[in-house]
Amino acid sequence: MRAVNKRNVTVVALIVILAVLVIAHEFRAEPESVPVVQQSTNLESGAGAGLLAPSFTLQGNDSTVYDVGGPREKALMLNFWASWCEPCQLEAPELNAMAVKYKNxxxxxxxxVTSQDYKPNAERFIKKYMLSFPVMFDLKGKVFDKYNGAVFPTNVLIDKNGVISEIILGVLTPEELEKKIITLTGS
Structure with a gap:
């Protein structure tokens, strides 16, 4: 009689364990049809791939106020730079070309990042390279800090949902940058 009771207890225990595993698996399963925009609103903000881009507002050199944060009509690339940065100087013509080519x-x-630059030099840089995209001055470096900026240039790729796709430290070849833009925009 004891062997039968042990066997019954063992069978019941296995059934309970299997039931718990099935229930736990069901609760862990992610919904399959939740739109990306809805999912992105539940993400935390931060300076990393897969996180909502930290929000900020800065005035551009064209006197327009630019807001970053949340869903947008187009993907976005933030290019943090300084006028004394040689890789930034090399990258400027390519960024101009990309801004025109992918403007839609x-x-x-x-x-x-004016806190690490001299504004008159930055203004000369803008004129010298005839930057065709809006430029803002991060006078105190607060925006650069929000994105954990450490090197120049730093490019932050943000999708239309406001989620950071990638943070690129340093300069890429034009071909590498264009591949990343195509992946980001689906163009």
């Missing part, structure tokens, strides 16, 4: 699907915002 991508906004590029240049952000001069």
């Amino acid at each position: 699907v991508l906004d590029i915002y240049g952000i001069n």
Whole structure:
């Protein structure tokens, strides 16, 4: 009789364990048809791929106020730069070309980290390279800090849902940058 009771207890225990595993699996399963926009509103904000881009507002050199944060009509590239940065100087003509080529699907915002630069030099840089995209001055470096900026240039790729796709430290070849833009915009 004892062997039968042990077997019954063992069978019941296995059934309970299997039931718990099935229930736990069901609760962990993610909904399949939740739109990306809805999912992105539940994300936390931060300076990393897969997180909502930290929001900010800066005035551009064209006197327009630019807001970043949340869903937008186009993908966005934030380009943090300084006038003394040689890689930034090399990258400027390519960014101009990308801004024109992908103007229907991508906004590029240049952000001069003026706290680590000299504003008159930054203004000369804008004229010298005839930047065709809006440029803002991060006078105190607060926006650069929000994105954990460490090097120049830093490019932040943000999708239409306001989620950071990638943070690129340093300069890429034009071909590498264009591949990343195509992936970001689906163009």
